[in-house]
Amino acid sequence: MAKASSYHSTKRTRKGAVTSFGSRTDVGCTREQNEDSLVVQPPLFVVADGMGGHAAGEVASEIAVTTISECAPDTADAEELGMAVEQANRDIINAALAGEGREGMGTTCTAAMLEGNQLVIAQVGDSRAYLLHGGKLTQLTRDHSLMANMIEAGQITPEEARVHPSRSVITRALGSDPLTTPDLYEINVEDGDRLLLCSDGLTAMVEDDEIEAVMNRVADPQRCASALVNEAIAAGGLDNVTVIVADAEGAAKVKRRRIAVRTWITVLFVLLLLVGIIAGAAWGGYTYLHSTAYLAQNDKGMVAVYRGVPGDVLGFSYSELVQDTDVPVADLAPSASERIAQGMRVSSVDEAIALVDSYREELAQQKASAASASASAASSEASPSDSSEPAGSTSTGGVASAR
Ligand code: MN
Numbered sequence: 001m002a003k004a005s006s007y008h009s010t011k012r013t014r015k016g017a018v019t020s021f022g023s024r025t026d027v028g029c030t031r032e033q034n035e036d037s038l039v040v041q042p043p044l045f046v047v048a049d050g051m052g053g054h055a056a057g058e059v060a061s062e063i064a065v066t067t068i069s070e071c072a073p074d075t076a077d078a079e080e081l082g083m084a085v086e087q088a089n090r091d092i093i094n095a096a097l098a099g100e101g102r103e104g105m106g107t108t109c110t111a112a113m114l115e116g117n118q119l120v121i122a123q124v125g126d127s128r129a130y131l132l133h134g135g136k137l138t139q140l141t142r143d144h145s146l147m148a149n150m151i152e153a154g155q156i157t158p159e160e161a162r163v164h165p166s167r168s169v170i171t172r173a174l175g176s177d178p179l180t181t182p183d184l185y186e187i188n189v190e191d192g193d194r195l196l197l198c199s200d201g202l203t204a205m206v207e208d209d210e211i212e213a214v215m216n217r218v219a220d221p222q223r224c225a226s227a228l229v230n231e232a233i234a235a236g237g238l239d240n241v242t243v244i245v246a247d248a249e250g251a252a253k254v255k256r257r258r259i260a261v262r263t264w265i266t267v268l269f270v271l272l273l274l275v276g277i278i279a280g281a282a283w284g285g286y287t288y289l290h291s292t293a294y295l296a297q298n299d300k301g302m303v304a305v306y307r308g309v310p311g312d313v314l315g316f317s318y319s320e321l322v323q324d325t326d327v328p329v330a331d332l333a334p335s336a337s338e339r340i341a342q343g344m345r346v347s348s349v350d351e352a353i354a355l356v357d358s359y360r361e362e363l364a365q366q367k368a369s370a371a372s373a374s375a376s377a378a379s380s381e382a383s384p385s386d387s388s389e390p391a392g393s394t395s396t397g398g399v400a401s402a403r
Pocket of ligand 1: 049199200201239240
């Protein structure tokens with residue numbers, strides 16, 4: 001069922017159920033004051049129709065909705081909702097004793113909690129709850145009225161009750177007997193079901209068939225509530241009219257949404273974890289690449305010191321020239337020069353520089369000993385074939401053997 005958006009009439013309840021609702025109360029055409037009160041506080045909805053004259057009815061119905069609003073449970077629980085209604089009854093009696101309103105003031109009370117597929121109702125008086133299910137309107141509550149008793153006893157028909165002189169006599173209300181208890185109802189509703197709470201200002205003026213037609217015709221709950229009040233006024237508006245319309249969203253839908261939310265939370269968590277792992281690895285990798293060093297041959301054939309690693313590590317490459325040196329790679333012993341030609345890794349830049357320093361020192365010593373060897377060779381008429389090789393220099397590495 002398509003619903004026109006009505007921004008103020010959708011509220012998320014504590015269980016995550018979303019209920020779309022609308023409400024309207026009107027003084028009507030003949031009364032001077034509106035003694036009806038209502039609560040629209042999903043999942044709680046209450047209609048109270050006060051009586052007592054001289055504004056006392058308004059006081060009684062106002063106390064009822066205030067107390068129930070404060071005392072209602074967090075979730076749909078018939079027993080606890082009934083206890084809130086009983087508390088409202090005591091509060092009205094005590095207020096009258098304290099001089100607030102009038103002695104004998106009273107009110108009807110139809111309190112409902114609609115949450116997911118659960119509907120609970122606590123009922124006193126002749127305000128009603130109806131459920132529209134599959135396009136069919138059903139009265140959920142039983143009126144505490146003389147007319148209801150007479151109809152049930154087969155003494156009159158509903159049509160006769162509508163115009164009966166005692167049609168407004170109610171047999172149970174809040175505000176007179178401290179032991180008054182509400183009738184409690186627990187009903188399973190389905191996705192798409194529509195709850196109606198109303199005072200008798202609607203039901204006395206508009207027949208159930210017409211109420212059903214409007215509830216089927218007007219999709220938006222706020223417009224629907226307003227249309228029902230308009231019907232009562234058009235029919236004469238002899239009493240105050242209060243209407244609440246609330247659309248049930250079934251448990252299946254709520255459950256689906258909860259699972260979807262949970263799935264999203266899991267996906268988000270895993271993503272955050274992955275980002276953390278990647279960031280940690282990247283940071284570790286960067287730190288490693290930044291601290292490690294290697295020696296390689298530059299384009300002039302000299303040893304150069306680099307920060308990082310030769311080539312790639314897992315697709316990342318990090319290499320930065322720290323310094324070129326004056327040490328020729330070709331002059332080093334083959335074991336060193338071969339490794340440097342391929343990139344000789346060491347643990348740090350400092351170590352790399354120290355290594356180059358030692359190469360330079362060794363080459364200098366090598367030169368010095370070669371010079372002294374050739375000097376002594378010249379003086380001792382050494383064989384000309386040996387003159388170009390430093391003494392003791394062999395294929396195993398001149399640097400080591402020069403020591
Ligand atoms: Mn009324």
